[in-house]
Amino acid sequence: MTAPHGNPLAGGATGPHALRPLLDTVLDALRTGAQDRSGRPLPAGGPATVTAHARTALGDVLPDHGTGDHEALRTLVHTLAAGAADPAHPHCAAHLHCPPLAVAVAADLAAAALNPSLDSWDQAPAASAIEALLTRALAAEFHDTPHPDALITTGGTESNQLALLLARERHGPHLTVLHGANAHHSIPRAAWLLGLPPATELPTPTGVLDPATLAAALATTPRPTLVTATAGTTDAGLIDPLPAIADLCDQHGADLHIDAAYGGLLALSPHHRHKLTGLGRAHSLTIDLHKLGWQPVAAGLLTVPDTTLLAPLAHQADYLNATDDTEAGLPDLLGRSLRTTRRPDALKIATTLRSLGRDGLTHLIDHTCHLAHHLARLLDAHPRFELHAPPTITTVLFRPTHATDDDVATLRRTLLHQGRAVLGRTHADGRLWLKATLLNPHTTAGDLDTLIALLEGSTHR
Numbered sequence: 001m002t003a004p005h006g007n008p009l010a011g012g013a014t015g016p017h018a019l020r021p022l023l024d025t026v027l028d029a030l031r032t033g034a035q036d037r038s039g040r041p042l043p044a045g046g047p048a049t050v051t052a053h054a055r056t057a058l059g060d061v062l063p064d065h066g067t068g069d070h071e072a073l074r075t076l077v078h079t080l081a082a083g084a085a086d087p088a089h090p091h092c093a094a095h096l097h098c099p100p101l102a103v104a105v106a107a108d109l110a111a112a113a114l115n116p117s118l119d120s121w122d123q124a125p126a127a128s129a130i131e132a133l134l135t136r137a138l139a140a141e142f143h144d145t146p147h148p149d150a151l152i153t154t155g156g157t158e159s160n161q162l163a164l165l166l167a168r169e170r171h172g173p174h175l176t177v178l179h180g181a182n183a184h185h186s187i188p189r190a191a192w193l194l195g196l197p198p199a200t201e202l203p204t205p206t207g208v209l210d211p212a213t214l215a216a217a218l219a220t221t222p223r224p225t226l227v228t229a230t231a232g233t234t235d236a237g238l239i240d241p242l243p244a245i246a247d248l249c250d251q252h253g254a255d256l257h258i259d260a261a262y263g264g265l266l267a268l269s270p271h272h273r274h275k276l277t278g279l280g281r282a283h284s285l286t287i288d289l290h291k292l293g294w295q296p297v298a299a300g301l302l303t304v305p306d307t308t309l310l311a312p313l314a315h316q317a318d319y320l321n322a323t324d325d326t327e328a329g330l331p332d333l334l335g336r337s338l339r340t341t342r343r344p345d346a347l348k349i350a351t352t353l354r355s356l357g358r359d360g361l362t363h364l365i366d367h368t369c370h371l372a373h374h375l376a377r378l379l380d381a382h383p384r385f386e387l388h389a390p391p392t393i394t395t396v397l398f399r400p401t402h403a404t405d406d407d408v409a410t411l412r413r414t415l416l417h418q419g420r421a422v423l424g425r426t427h428a429d430g431r432l433w434l435k436a437t438l439l440n441p442h443t444t445a446g447d448l449d450t451l452i453a454l455l456e457g458s459t460h461r
Contacts, residue, residue, distance in 0.1 A: 010113035033081020041089035044419035090447035094424035107351035131346035149307035153300035156261030157186040159286035169312035171224035180209035211244040232262025235426040237395030242278030261288040405432040
C-alpha cells in the first residue's frame with residue numbers, strides 16, 4: 001500500500017521542513033484576521049454576526065474533496081482571528097484570560113509537533129523528565145518541606161477536583177467540605193462529582209471567608225472535614241485570611257486546601273508575597289500558570305507538601321506500566337494524573353521560566369498589579385465612576401455613578417456588541433459592578449485612559 005506522501009507529518013527529520021511554509025500561512029492569517037477587527041478587542045455585531053461569518057467561511061465542514069493545506073489554514077485561522085476575543089488587546093479585560101507569551105506559544109508548537117503523551121515513558125522520554133524536574137521545582141516554591149511535589153493539570157477545576165479526591169481517599173466518603181460563598185464553583189461541583197456529602201457553603205458578606213464564621217462551622221461539623229480557602233477570587237481577586245484559617249484547621253483537625261489559581265504566583269514577587277502568608281500550610285494548593293503566568297491554556301498545577309500524598313492516584317495498566325518494567329527502572333506515569341493521554345504542558349512552562357527567569361516573571365507580575373492600582377486611582381478620582389475598592393491583585397470593580405444594575409448590564413453588552421471592550425460583571429454589596437481583570441503586561445496608562453473615555457461614551461480612539 002502506498003503511503004500518502006502528499007500529507008506531510010509534523011515530526012521526524014522532515015517535519016520542520018513541512019511545517020515552515022504552513023507556519024507562514026498561519027502567521028499571515030493571524031495578521032489579516034486581526035486587521036479585520038479594525039483594532040478592536042473582539043468582532044462587532046454579537047453572536048449572530050460571528051456565527052454567520054463562521055458558517056460562511058466553513059461552508060461544507062466535511063467536503064467531498066479537500067481544499068489543500070494552505071487554503072484550509074488561511075480560511076479557518078483568518079476566521080478564528082477575525083472573530084476572536086483577543087486577550088492581547090488592552091481593552092479585553094473581562095476574565096482571567098491572559099495573553100500568552102510568544103515564547104510559550106512557540107514551545108507549545110514543538111510539543112504539538114512531537115506529540116508526546118505522558119501516560120507512559122516510551123511515549124515521552126524527555127517530556128516526562130522535564131515534567132518531573134519542573135513539578136518538583138515549582139512545588140518547592142510553595143512548600144518548605146523535604147519532598148514537595150506537584151501534578152500538571154488542565155487548570156483550577158481539575159486541580160480542585162484532585163484535591164477533594166485526595167482528601168476523600170485520606171478520610172473516606174463521609175468527608176465534609178466547607179467553603180466560602182466566594183469559592184470557585186468547581187469546589188461544590190467536585191464534591192458532587194466525587195459522591196461526597198453536599199459541600200457546606202459559608203457566607204462571605206465581605207468577600208472573604210470570616211474566621212469567626214469558619215470557627216463556628218468547624219465546631220458543629222462532624223469530622224472528617226476539608227476546608228477550602230481562596231487566594232484570588234474570580235469576582236474581585238480577594239484573598240481569604242489564610243493564617244487564621246490555617247490555625248483553625250489545626251485546632252479542629254481539619255485538612256486545608258487553598259485554591260490559589262489566580263493569586264498563587266504572587267508568591268514569586270517580593271512585593272506581593274506577604275499577601276499569601278500561610279499558603280504553604282495547606283495540604284494541597286491549586287495554582288494556574290495560564291493566568292498570572294502568561295501561558296497558553298492549559299497550564300495548571302496541584303501542589304502538595306509531600307509526594308506521598310499523591311499515592312492514592314497510583315494505577316496499573318499492564319500495557320502502560322507493567323510491574324516488571326517499573327521494577328526495571330522505567331518511570332511510572334499513570335499516577336501523575338487521572339487522565340491517560342496527556343500532552344506535555346510542562347514544556348512551555350519550563351521554556352518560559354528559563355527564558356524570563358525569576359526576575360523577568362516577577363517584573364510582569366508586579367507591573368500588571370501596578371496597572372490595576374493605576375486604573376483604580378483613575379476611576380476613584382473620576383466624578384462619573386464609583387470604585388468598589390482598591391484591587392488586591394489585578395481585578396478592579398467599578399460602575400458608573402448613579403447607574404442602575406440594568407444600566408450596568410446594558411453598558412457591558414453594548415460594548416461587547418460594538419466590539420469596543422470586553423469587561424466582566426459581578427455582584428458585590430448587593431449591586432452589579434463592571435469588572436476589569438488586567439492581565440496584559442503590555443497595557444499602558446494611555447490604554448487605560450482610552451478605556452475610561454470609551455466608557456464615558458467618547459468616540460475617539
